[in-house]
Amino acid sequence: MRRLQKPGDIDFVPAGVDGSWEDDADCQILRLSFRPSLLEQVAEELGRDAAKIELIPQLQLRDARIEAIGWAIKADLEADRPSNPLYIDLLANALAVRLIEIASDGRLQTEGSSAPGMSTRQLRVLIEFIEANLDQRLHLADLATVAGVSVTRLKTLFRNSTGTPVHQxxxxxxxxxxxxxxxxxxxxxxxxxxxxxxxxxxxxxxxxxxxxxxxxxxxxxxxx
Incomplete structure (x- = not known):
């Protein structure tokens, strides 16, 4: 196909699918990729069977959420200071969730959609861990392990309990x-x-x- 590329156009190419392109003029492309294991992990946390999720190649996809994630990652790459690992973990997780939503035609109910907040003990243990390790590079997976929940569930439960995203x-x-x-x-x-x-x-x-x-x-x- 021949097309005019516009800012915000997204090409989604699943792992294992070959593809090539040639640009008629200079352009800048942000290429994002992550391990299939991340998609499998997120699918499991959402109660989905990753083997049954059909990821179909899409060209010039327009999706406001993926575009927002892309701009956030671009800004982080161009920043003068290193990013907070928690922030990058959240962006990668959000991208995986959105791709699963698209593959499900938007019909996705996460296990945290109607979840309550964390228990008093969970929140106390997690906050004590954060306080004791402020000088360390904290990762979302580590915090989820301390709280005893999945990464996806941690994000929802923590926000419900504190009113603030965990990385903030x-x-x-x-x-x-x-x-x-x-x-x-x-x-x-x-x-x-x-x-x-x-x-x-x-x-x-x-x-x-x-x-x-x-x-x-x-x-x-x-x-x-």
Whole structure:
């Protein structure tokens, strides 16, 4: 086929399907791929049999959700600082869920669609784990294991319990912890950044400005 490509056009090519194309002019394409095992894992968490999900190649697919995921990943790739692994895990998970929805003609009810919040014990154990590991690279799968639920269910249960997506919660707690260290200790800002789980000092500063509306220098005690 011959076509005019427009921003937002999506080509979906399932694993194992051969394909080739030739561009008439310079263009920029964002190519996303993930392991089939991720799709199988998400399908299982949604109560679906991955072997019965028929993924059909589609060219120039228009889908607002996949496009939004693509733009988010593009922005992350172009960012000056490393991404939060939790954020990338969530994007990959969301992409897998959306592909399963498309294969099911949008008729998909996840196990978390009417789920209550986490139990008091689950939430306490999970929050204690997050607090004890703020300086580590936390992954969604690790948090799901601590809570004793699937990754897909964790996202729904945590949001229902706290009103906040889990990756945003972790970022805010890192920011608040860093603010406390800056205000109450004489630790250099570079050490504070590492202790709070930020990639580097500028990463911490930009996150503080975005979330708190303050820079580390403004937070520091006047006497310092």
């Amino acid at each position: 919660y972790v970022i805010r707690r890192r920011t608040e912890y860093a603010r406390a260290l800056i205000a109450t200790t004489t630790m250099p800002a570079s050490e504070v950044a590492l202790a709070a789980g930020f990639a580097h000092q500028s990463h911490m500063a930009s996150t503080m400005l975005r979330i708190l509306g303050q820079t580390p220098g403004e937070i520091a005690r006047p006497s310092r």
